Structures are given as C-alpha cells and as structure tokens.
Amino acid sequence: MTEQAADAAIDTACRLLLLPTIRAEFPDITTAAAKDQITYRGFLAELLMAECDDRARRRSERRIKAAGFPREKSLRSFDFDANPNVDPATIHTLASCEWIKKSQPLCLIGDSGTGKSHMLIALGTEAAMKGYRVRYTLATKLVNELVEAADGKQLNKTIARYGRVDLLCIDELGYMELDRHGAELLFQVLTEREEKNSVAIASNESFGGWTKTFTDPRLCAAIVDRLTFNGTIIETGTDSYRLASTRARAEESAKAG
Known part of the structure; x- marks a missing residue:
C-alpha cells in the first residue's frame, strides 16, 4: 500500500469510527x-491519548454549556488581594469538589459587588470540568418555574429534573421576597436533594435577614438549617472587590508613572 493510499484508508476509518481528533492530528503526530x-x-x-484528551475537553465544554451560566468566570480571574475576606486556601480546597462528592452545601454571603456570583460561577465551572452535572439559576427564576410547574401539574417532574444534577447553583437569593407558596416549593427542591446532591447559594442577605425573603419564621429556619448543616459558609464582606481591584490598579499605574 502506498503512503497516499494509507492516508486515504486512515481518513476513511477515522470517519467511520468517529475519531475526529486522530483524523485531524494524524499527519502532525506521524511527522513528529x-x-x-x-x-x-x-x-x-x-494518537489514542490525543483523541481521549480532546473528547474530555469537549465533554467539559458540553457540561459547562448545559449548566446555563450567564457569563464566564474563573477562579484565576478572581482578585483575592482586592477582597481579603475571601481566603484563597479555602476556595482552592472547594475547587477540589470533595464537598460535592459528599453532597454538602455551600453558602456565599455578602453585599453586592463582593464577588459572590463570580465565586459561585467559578466553582460551578470547576465542578463541570471535573465531570459533575451542574445547573445554575437565579432564585426568583427557579421559584417562578416551580410555581408554573405546580400550576401545570408538572411539579414532580420539574423537581426530579433538578434532582438529577450533582450541583445546583442558586444565585441572588434574598434580592426579592418570596411568598409562602414559592418559599415552600423552594424548600421542597432543597429537601428532595437532601443527601443526594449539593447546593450552592449566593445571597446578599445575612442569615438573620432571610426573614425578609422567607416571611414564615419556621420555614425560614428550616431552609437555613438545610443550607448550612455540615456545609461551608463564606462571608465575602461588604466592600466591592471590583472597586478595590480598580483602585489598586490605578495606584500601581500612578507609581509606575
């Protein structure tokens, strides 16, 4: 068989066996x-490792896309120097995803601009890259979806769908008051996930202020217990880390100038 014929046979075989990476990289790897x-x-x-690595990369990309993150955020891009309230060692420990493996919760509490959503999305992305199924949603969006599902007699199906993910990321909990029905449905989702999956929330309200979001004191206490039992709580503080980071860069530029 001539080299031209061999190349044609390899190309055909790769197409039939669905090996796009080997097909694309075969000439370069052969030369090397x-x-x-x-x-x-x-x-x-x-050849085989190139195919495996590329498939793993594409699976990670699909899981990240399926998570529904509103924007890209990474731990590498978070300015820890600008927010001393966030301990880098704690965050990098969380990035190992052992807490997800153990079905533990994570709570990020702090004012607007202190990095809660950044950290929530970044840790969710790390989980997706490590093979976990992740879903991101806003608290109000989740509750509205649950209310519509209940009205359409699809509640069990909707709760089961959220229960299939390994990590549910709920952002902006506490930005709006939830009525009793909505709060009960949210609690039902959290209860369904008990001991099976992890949940991570970001809230601009301290736990003491959650009575504004969940007006029923007993329901509020039950939700706090569910989200904090055996979990990790990170208080991101009150000062905007974005403003601190911008201020630090301006000072460095002034010194350099």
Whole structure:
C-alpha cells in the first residue's frame, strides 16, 4: 500500500469510527514520530491519548454549556488581594469538589459587588470540568418555574429534573421576597436533594435577614438549617472587590508613572 493510499484508508476509518481528533492530528503526530524515532507502541499511544484528551475537553465544554451560566468566570480571574475576606486556601480546597462528592452545601454571603456570583460561577465551572452535572439559576427564576410547574401539574417532574444534577447553583437569593407558596416549593427542591446532591447559594442577605425573603419564621429556619448543616459558609464582606481591584490598579499605574 502506498503512503497516499494509507492516508486515504486512515481518513476513511477515522470517519467511520468517529475519531475526529486522530483524523485531524494524524499527519502532525506521524511527522513528529518519524523525526523523534518513536516506537510503534509509543506512536499508537500518542494518537489514542490525543483523541481521549480532546473528547474530555469537549465533554467539559458540553457540561459547562448545559449548566446555563450567564457569563464566564474563573477562579484565576478572581482578585483575592482586592477582597481579603475571601481566603484563597479555602476556595482552592472547594475547587477540589470533595464537598460535592459528599453532597454538602455551600453558602456565599455578602453585599453586592463582593464577588459572590463570580465565586459561585467559578466553582460551578470547576465542578463541570471535573465531570459533575451542574445547573445554575437565579432564585426568583427557579421559584417562578416551580410555581408554573405546580400550576401545570408538572411539579414532580420539574423537581426530579433538578434532582438529577450533582450541583445546583442558586444565585441572588434574598434580592426579592418570596411568598409562602414559592418559599415552600423552594424548600421542597432543597429537601428532595437532601443527601443526594449539593447546593450552592449566593445571597446578599445575612442569615438573620432571610426573614425578609422567607416571611414564615419556621420555614425560614428550616431552609437555613438545610443550607448550612455540615456545609461551608463564606462571608465575602461588604466592600466591592471590583472597586478595590480598580483602585489598586490605578495606584500601581500612578507609581509606575
């Protein structure tokens, strides 16, 4: 078989076997293998690892997309120096996702602009990259969806759908008051997830202020207990880390100038 015929056969086989990465990278890996005198076994390993790595990358991208994050945020882009309330060691420990493996909750509490949503999305992204199924939603959006599902007699189906994800990220809890019916439905979702999945929330209200969101004291206490039992609580503070970061960059520029 000539090299041209071999290349054509490899291309056809890769299409039939659904090996797009090997098909795309075969010429370059072949050239490098010949130059470095790699063994047949090593050459095969290079091809297969390239395919596996690319498939893992594409799976991560699909999980991140399925999570429904409103924007891209990463731990690398968070300015820890601008917000000393957030301990980098604690965040990097959370990035290992052991808390998700143990079905533990996470609460991020702080004023607007202190990095809660950034951290929630970044940790959710880390979880998706590590193979966990993640779903992001706003608290009000989730409650509205649950109310509509209840009205349409689809509540059990909707709750089951949220129960299938490994990590449910609920943002902006506390921005708006929830009526008793909505709060009860939210509690039902949290209860359904008990001991099976993790939930992470970001709230601009301290737990003491949650009585504004959940007007029933007993229901409020039950939700707080559900979200804090055996979990991690991070208080991101009151000062905007974005303003602090901008101010620090301006001071550095002034010194350099």
